[in-house]
Amino acid sequence: MSYQNFSLKQLQEIDAGHHLHPFTDHKELRAVGSRMIVRADGPYIYDSEGNEILDGMAGLWCVNAGYGRTELAEAAYEQMKELPYYNSFFKCSTPTPVLLSKKLAEIAPANMNQVFYGSSGSEANDTALRVVRRYWALEGKPRKNRIISRKMAYHGSTIAGASLGGMSHMHEQLGGAVPNIVHVMPPYSFELAEPGESEHDFGIRAARAVEDAILEAGAENVAAFIGEPIMGAGGVKIPPESYWPEIQRICRKYDVLLMLDEVITGYGRTGEWFAAQAMGIEADTITTAKALTSGYQPLSALFIGDRIARTLIDKGGEFFHGYTYSGHPVACAVALKNLEIIEREGLVDRVRSDTGPYFRKTLMERLSGHPIVGQVRTVGLLGAIEIVADKETRERFQPSGSAAVKVRDHAIAQGLMMRATDDTMILSPPLIWTRETIDIAAARIERALDLAA
Ligand code: PLP
Numbered sequence: 294m295s296y297q298n299f300s301l302k303q304l305q306e307i308d309a310g311h312h313l314h315p316f317t318d319h320k321e322l323r324a325v326g327s328r329m330i331v332r333a334d335g336p337y338i339y340d341s342e343g344n345e346i347l348d349g350m351a352g353l354w355c356v357n358a359g360y361g362r363t364e365l366a367e368a369a370y371e372q373m374k375e376l377p378y379y380n381s382f383f384k385c386s387t388p389t390p391v392l393l394s395k396k397l398a399e400i401a402p403a404n405m406n407q408v409f410y411g412s413s414g415s416e417a418n419d420t421a422l423r424v425v426r427r428y429w430a431l432e433g434k435p436r437k438n439r440i441i442s443r444k445m446a447y448h449g450s451t452i453a454g455a456s457l458g459g460m461s462h463m464h465e466q467l468g469g470a471v472p473n474i475v476h477v478m479p480p481y482s483f484e485l486a487e488p489g490e491s492e493h494d495f496g497i498r499a500a501r502a503v504e505d506a507i508l509e510a511g512a513e514n515v516a517a518f519i520g521e522p523i524m525g526a527g528g529v530k531i532p533p534e535s536y537w538p539e540i541q542r543i544c545r546k547y548d549v550l551l552m553l554d555e556v557i558t559g560y561g562r563t564g565e566w567f568a569a570q571a572m573g574i575e576a577d578t579i580t581t582a583k584a585l586t587s588g589y590q591p592l593s594a595l596f597i598g599d600r601i602a603r604t605l606i607d608k609g610g611e612f613f614h615g616y617t618y619s620g621h622p623v624a625c626a627v628a629l630k631n632l633e634i635i636e637r638e639g640l641v642d643r644v645r646s647d648t649g650p651y652f653r654k655t656l657m658e659r660l661s662g663h664p665i666v667g668q669v670r671t672v673g674l675l676g677a678i679e680i681v682a683d684k685e686t687r688e689r690f691q692p693s694g695s696a697a698v699k700v701r702d703h704a705i706a707q708g709l710m711m712r713a714t715d716d717t718m719i720l721s722p723p724l725i726w727t728r729e730t731i732d733i734a735a736a737r738i739e740r741a742l743d744l745a746a
Contacts, residue, residue, distance in 0.1 A: 296331065301341045304329055315450070333360035336723055336730055338710065349704075349711045349734055351723045354525060354557045355588035358634050359725035365589045365627050365634075372626035381410075381620040390620030393629050397594055400566045400632070405579060405596040410620040414556035414582035415449025417593035418519075421578045422453050422471070423614055425517045425550050428601045431608045434513070441506045441518045441549075443479040445527035448519065448554055448580075457519055460527070475510070477502040479524060480532035483668050483679055483687070496533030504543045517550035517577070518543075522568035525557035528717040529677035531670050537574050550577040550601070556593075560584035561635055561724050563673035564645030571673070577601055587631045592624035640724040649673040651728050656720075659735045665696065665746045676720040678738070680745075689716050696745055703741035709734055711741075 296304065305326035314322065329341040336359055338348045351357060358365070372389065379387050390410060398406045409424075411417045422440065429437040440457065442448070448457035455463045456471035459479070464470055478485060480499040482492055490498070507515050518540065524530040544551045551574070558568035559581035565571040569579060577600060582593035597605070605612060618624070635641060653671040660678060661669045667681035680697045682690045690696035697713035704711045704718075712719040722734070 296329075296341075301326075301329060304341070335359050335361055336726055345708060346705065347709045347722075347730065347734055347737070349709050349720045349722050351584075351721055352588045353583070354562075354721045355583035355586075357561055357584035357640070357724045358587040358631055359723040362587070362589070362631075362634065365587065365630055368626045368630035369590065369623050372623045376622050379622060380617065382615065387620065387622045387625075389622045389625035389629060393594075393625045396629060396632055397596070401579065401596055402567065402569050402575065404575070404598045404600070406599060407597045407602040408594045409597060410618075410625070411582075411593040411595070411616050412591040412618045412621070412624070413449070414554075414580060414593055415451040415454035416616060417556070417580045417582055417595040418448045418457055418554065419451050419453040420595050420614060421519070421552055421580055422457065424578060424595070424597060424601060424605065425552060427609065427612070428550070428604050429516050431604050436514055437516050438473055439510050439515045440474045440552075441503055441515060442474060442476050443520060443524070444476045445479045445481065445524060445530065446476070446519070446521060446554075447524070447526035448521075449556075475506055477506050479527065479530055480536045481524075481528070481530045482533060492533040493535045496535035497539050499532070500536050500539035500543060503540060504547075507543065507547050507549060512547035512549065515547065515549050517552050519552040519554060521554045521556075522558050522572055522574060523563070523672055523675060525675075525719075525721070526714065528714045529670065529675055529719050529721075531672055531677075537572050541574060552576065552578045552580070554580045556580055556582045557721065558675070560632075561641040561644055561673075562675055562721065564641065564649045566641060568672075585631070586624060586627045589631065590621070590624035590627040591618075592621065592628055594628075635724070638725075644673045644724055648724075648726055648728065648731065652676065652726075652731050655731050655735045656738075659739055660742065663739070663742050663746075665690075665742060674720075674722055674724060674726065678718040678720075680716050680718060699745040700738075700741050703744040704737055707737040707740050709737040709741070711738070 308327050309323045330338050331341050332339045338346050394408050397408050409420050426438045442457050442459055444459040446459040448454045453471050456474050459476040482495045486495040503518055553576040555567050563571040569576055577598040579596040586592045656669045660666050665680055667679040667687050670677050682688050694715050697716050701711050701713040
């Protein structure tokens with residue numbers, strides 16, 4: 294059945310009648326109707342009305358290799374013909390997850406040699422939570438099970454993912470979060486630094502909030518700290534340089550495991566394969582998904598560091614956990630081809646040495662002086678623009694988030710897909726963006742800001 298037999302209005306009516314969307318106010322959606330994205334190519338998405346929109350979000354932070362990659366479609370097709378599905382349960386395996394695991398171990402930090410597959414970042418974080426708690430139980434310390442996370446963190450939408458995350462509105466709807474997870478302040482200096490406090494000092498203070506939480510619980514009760522190297526969905530909060538080294542020091546001092554969530558930062562976005570490498574963080578687990586397949590197939594890979602893996606393997610017996618689609622052969626075939634493309638085209642190097650610095654320079658020069666821009670920040674091809682009513686006092690527009698939504702809507706009308714989170718505009722484009730694409734995007738953002746001001 295082709296969608297082309299339906300008008301936009303008909304599709305919207307069916308959508309409203311039968312389809313509940315994620316993270317959506319359905320009453321509000323019914324009033325306006327969904328925009329139907331019907332195809333995509335390179336850096337562009339196209340809606341049913343023929344509008345060409347530059348995708349500044351790589352879908353949902355995932356289409357790193359860009360759209361229209363027939364090689365990925367062919368990899369899926371060939372694998373589906375040969376072996377569409379078989380599992381890795383009951384002493385079986387299939388070749389593509391095996392070969393993908395080898396490739397992942399090659400590109401990951403040196404201590405990351407084991408991966409556990411799922412279909413989403415949320416599932417991977419659910420696995421990570423089980424793994425760290427299981428680790429301490431096997432080490433004879435079952436009470437060492439508290440997890441420290443941060444407010445504004447996003448770790449997924451399953452019950453474990455949402456409990457690990459620090460979004461208060463998600464907790465309110467959970468009807469009972471996973472117990473023994475606490476949330477401390479995020480490293481968000483734009484709003485949380487004291488007047489006159491340097492970035493360095495703020496970074497140390499934000500990290501010490503983790504130490505305070507450890508001391509309050511007693512280190513013997515704390516299993517792990519979990520964090521995104523750069524908070525993504527919470528508003529691309531780039532921590533001061535002092536933050537992660539201090540977190541690392543604290544975790545080592547109290548023997549608290551360090552869980553990194555690289556679902557957004559993994560696979561090249563920061564100019565290294567992983568932000569752990571870009572930022573010098575030594576983790577015990579690393580959660581990845583999204584760009585592992587550039588979003589062409591649902592797949593997550595949780596890296597489990599040598600320390601934990603040794604215990605799980607040597608002392609663990611059966612690990613009572615897994616998903617039907619763990620190590621799905623088609624998703625893994627697509628991931629292998631996707632990593633090959635990213636490598637062959639030098640996309641990670643390009644972000645590090647060319648497009649990342651150019652993205653930063655261009656957004657800084659063209660946008661940071663705008664009357665409603667309070668701050669521009671970027672790492673690699675990840676960027677945020679803070680929207681303010683007053684540049685000096687950083688006072689926000691009221692109601693909260695209203696101006697950012699206007700900027701977003703104007704940007705889309707100008708032909709650039711962006712996201713607004715509270716008062717922050719977010720960019721996370723495909724890694725295939727060139728200097729020319731960055732110039733086009735900056736011009737469209739400038740215009741959207743002018744129209745919203
Ligand atoms: N962790 C982070 C940092 C994320 O940004 C996301 C999704 O945006 C997730 C976990 C959850 O991933 P998924 O939506 O694939 O479950």
